[in-house]
Amino acid sequence: MEVKRVVKEAREAFESGVTRSYSWRRSQLRALKAILLEKEADIFNALKLDLGKHRIEAYRDELGLLIKSVDYALKNLKKWMAPKKVDVPLVCFPATGEIVAEPLGVVLIFSSWNFPIGLSFEPLVGAIAAGNAVVLKPSELAPASSAFLATNLPKYLDNSVKVVEGASHIGEQLLEHKWDKIFFTGSSRVGRIIMTAAAKHLTPVTLELGGKCPAIIDTLSRARDIEVTINRVAGAKWGPCSGQACIAIDYLLVEEQFAPLLVDLLKAKIKKTYKDPENSARIVHKQHFQRLSNFLNDSAVAASVVYGGSFNAESLLIEPTILLNPPLDSEIMREEIFGPLLPVITLKKIEDSIEFLKVRPKPLVIYAFTVDEKLKRRVIEETSSGSITFNDAMLQFAVDSLPFGGTGESGFGKYHGKFSFDQFSHGKAILRRSFLIELSCRYPPWNEWKLQFIRYIYRFYYIGIILMLLGLKR
Template sequence: MEVKRVVEEVREAYATGITRSYSWRKSQLTALKHLLIHKEDQIYHALKHDIGKHRVEAYRDEVGLMIKSVDYALWNLKKWMQPKKVDVPLVCFPTSGEVVPEPLGVVLIFSSWNFPIGLSLEPLVGAVAAGNAVVLKPSELAPASSNFLATNIPKYLEKTVRVVEGGPHMGEQLLEHKWDKIFFTGSSRVGRIIMAAAAKHLTPVSLELGGKCPAIIDTLTSERDIRVTINRVAAAKWGLCSGQACIAIDYLLVEENFAPLLIDFLKAKIKKTYLEPETLARIAHKQHFQRLSNFLKDPAVAVSVVHGGSFNAENMSFEPTILLNPPLDSEIMTDEIFGPMLPIITLKKIEDSIEFLKARPKPLAIYAFTTNEKLKSKIIEETSSGGICFNDAVVQFALDGLPFGGTGESGFGKYHGKFSFDEFSNGKAILRRNFLIEVSVRYPPWNERKLQFIRHVYNFNYFGILRMLLGFKR
């Protein structure tokens, strides 16, 4: 497939204006929902092939989640497309102002291999809802999912949405062209390449990069609270694509005296739930498997393993692994893990977690399990991250009413729900006036009286404005 021709065809389709109408956007979103429903079993097969996901996990995190996202966009699309009135000062009468959302144009979406269906279609929903034409490049590291999208999207959506398959070379070719927006999900290393290429054309970019998402575990006194915490922590590490997710818990911060109890509960949870072969997704590809296994080849890290640590190169499976206080300068504590290894870092007191996080790059998410309201307030006020989730983890991703995205090194740009629509829209400012009233004070020649009038305007001093208007001599 010649990239230049694909880009030209998509631009020609967009230039017809077909994507701007409500009926077109609705029809394309409806078709996307039909694709998800009609081809559900094929999606399960592709995800099983690429990453070994159980069909329940696949529905929870990709198929069902995407149907929900499409429905949310369909329910709200007409409202999102409406111009938004803005406040105009009385002194500007007769004037009205509004913001009209318009499509950016032709956008390029790069998706990731860990959620190859969901992370392709979630931004696509926003781009289509906003009236754009789209070129989607799925990850070549999830070949079955990439092929599924390339085969089926043309059957359901019009030629204003195209799928281009290929590896890094194909990505490089795509980046040679001018786009009206680039949306990228992946590593910070590739994100820098995307930004450098986009800068040549001054193309706006959204980067979803992830980062080391910490979970602060306060010393809980209720056994039930501890068990609920363990369920949610384990699910947000080993039950989420074996930790291969940008929002997965990367490491825990706990007080020294609470760590032994926490480890015992985690071990019991692993034994009960996460040792069945069908429960854990496998490591996605050989390069990533080698990267993860290299973490444990560091002798200083290996001695910190308190549970697990075994892996199988033949089927690329990795046992759920717990580490206690690995060196903070080791790769496992400086790089995003993106796998089933869970370091636990102990602190003298849980409040020290705030300074610990402030000394490190801003994560995509901070999780905190605590009943201490003062600690919650300190985390909100004194740390910076893409988002914060208290007493649970990962579920914020599924809430259409919350913006999802990073800050600093974890990326920039927010999407999901209305935020996706806004991310792929230009909020065009519209001001309307008539010829009824004309105040010459806004024009030269200047004098002190005009300066005083302008001061009143900018300070919303309506009494002063009225007095000057009544006494003003032309």
């Protein structure tokens, strides 16, 4: 499909005004839900072909979450669209103020390959709910999912939503055009390209990037919490897409005295649950597989491997791998891993994790497994990240009432639920004032009395309003 024609048609659809109505937004959201319900088997098949995902994992991490997100938007859409009354200072009396959410226009969404259905639909829900026309560019690295979207979205949605397939050169062509918003999920490297292109037209951008998401482990001295901690840590590293997720745990921070126990428990969990390829996902493509295997080419890093480390270039499978104290200046500790390699970093005391995190780039998420309220408070107050989750991992992605997004190098802009609606809306300020009162103190010629009168209005509201009501003039 020719890029120029797609952009033109999307612009015409938005300018027709059809996307602004509540009925259109609701009908398109219901159509999205219909795709998820009626094409479940096709979605499972696409995710299996692209990523080797088991259908239960596919439902847990993509379909189920998306149905919930669409339902949440449908339930709240009318409230989101309603004008929001705001307080107006008495200096404006008599007046009322409100904020009206208006659609931005024609938005461009770049989705990622690791959750190719979920990361296409999730921002799409917000863009449609906000009344925009949309052009979606799925990742070419998940070709079956991209084809599914290109085939089915036009069947269920109207001409206001377009899908453009293709490799990076198609993305480059899309970026040459003027958009009212660009929403990108992917790497920091490509995020910089997106921002550079957007700057030409002063286009607002949301970047959902990655980041080395740490997990602080402070529960190994509590017998009843150990099993749950290990389940949740392993699930957030080797579960969804074999660690190929921006919110996957990247590395662990633990006290030296508990490191042997932690490693032994993780080894046992891998052997029980994640060693079978059927229960994990393959690496998505050869370049990414090579990138991950290159981490282990550093002899000092390879020497830190305490479990796993094998890989199969033909099947693109990398064994779940644990590394104990790889060099902090090594590539595996500088770059986001985005795969099944898990460094374990030891500290003298767990409180040292605060300083460890403060001197590093801001992660997308900080996970902390602890019941120590003082440590929790320090993590909240003394570190910076897109979000913090205590005693679990990745679950925050499913909470529609919490914003999802990064800070610093992990991205900017929040979405999910109402935050998605806001991300694709312009909050237009509306002030309404009557002709009832007109005070001459607003206008020259100036004198000392007018200055004092204005002081009263700004500083002493009640006196100011009485004076206004009296309509005093000087």
